[in-house]
Amino acid sequence: MQQKRIKVFIADDHPIIALGIKSILRDDPDKEVVGQAESSEELFKALPDTRPNLLLLDLNMPGNDFYRNIELLRENYPWLKVIIYTAYEAPDLVKSLLDAGAHGFLLKSASPTDVREAIERVVAGEQYVGARDRTAQAPSDQAPGPESLLKDNFRRRLRLSKREQEILVLISRGMTSQGIGNTLYISKYTVETHRKNILRKLEVNSSTELVKFAIKQGLV
Template identity: 30%
Template sequence: MIRVLLADDQRLVRAGLRMLCQGSPDLEVVGEAENGEEAIRQVAGLSPDVVLMDLRMPGVDGITATARITATRPGTRILVLTTFDDDEHLYPALSAGAHGFLTKDAPPEELLDAIRRTAAGESPFSPEVLRRLVRKAVGAHRETGDAKELASLTDRERDVLALVGAGLSNAEIAARLHVAVSTVKTHVTALMGKTGADNRVRLAVLAHRCRS
């Protein structure tokens, strides 16, 4: 069971998220917070697996709350869910330690999948958010070590890297390559070890740099 905390200053939004989560047998909403300070306090008391974190809240905002939670409770993962997907909010949230970033217009099934992926250690992003992250990173950095990194990869690892770069989840990659999800996880771990990338966004950036 994945324990979820909802942090949003709008009661109606929290009610909708609670109803959505309660419709999934593997998700349990353990608490709600209407501002960042309350979210920090509830995380300390409830130890949720995932926090659905809004960014604009009164008092302590979501970015500050994310930084404090990830610093003191590294076992709790933060999935940002916000109306704002602009760079002004995206990069500070990621710098604060957010593990994923979705906009509130994401389809319900995408949100539920993102919660599960976040709990499993993945970093889900809305497709447009991921594309913008990759474009900015590719434009800012062109690593001379890319060719060397690629040379050490197996053909299957290259396949997995390309699909990570396309924004696919482990389950989607497994279905595309006709292998077990556990096999994909093994390949992703190997990719991180060989390339020095510590998360899926950096792997996606590498995939796009090497393709361009």
């Protein structure tokens, strides 16, 4: 009996990435790319028609943040396997992403062989983590370290509204309150109010600490 082909969907705001994945899988008889999206909105519009087995999801897709995307995917497509595909290399981030609901983690610098292996193993029900990040899965009896801190960061991040998360990302990119206001079509003073609320909710005292938090969460 012929094995069903693995249907892959690519969600990344850089078309060159989708082109690269298509090139890797083009001659693979067991896999096919059934769709691609450059934003969260495009992704959720396309999923009902394409019905993929596996989603390669960029960590920083325009639209919803990663955690919201995962939440929606788990609610509406619980059978869909998700591999986070990112250029952001942070071993202490991996466990938080897997705990949130991802099934695998793969760097964009991974070889074509690694990409194919990741897809096959995740669809088979395994959890895949790129070779350089496997230490993040290792159990430890040591005192709380980066992973515990990251879980705490994740809990704090859940306190932020969607607007506050948008502003956090823009702050982390070095934008001023006026620049953020212009981008989001709100006043500078509204941005300042959001900034104060973000500081309070994340339990930090300065914009510098906000940037550090955003980096740990893979937002920038």
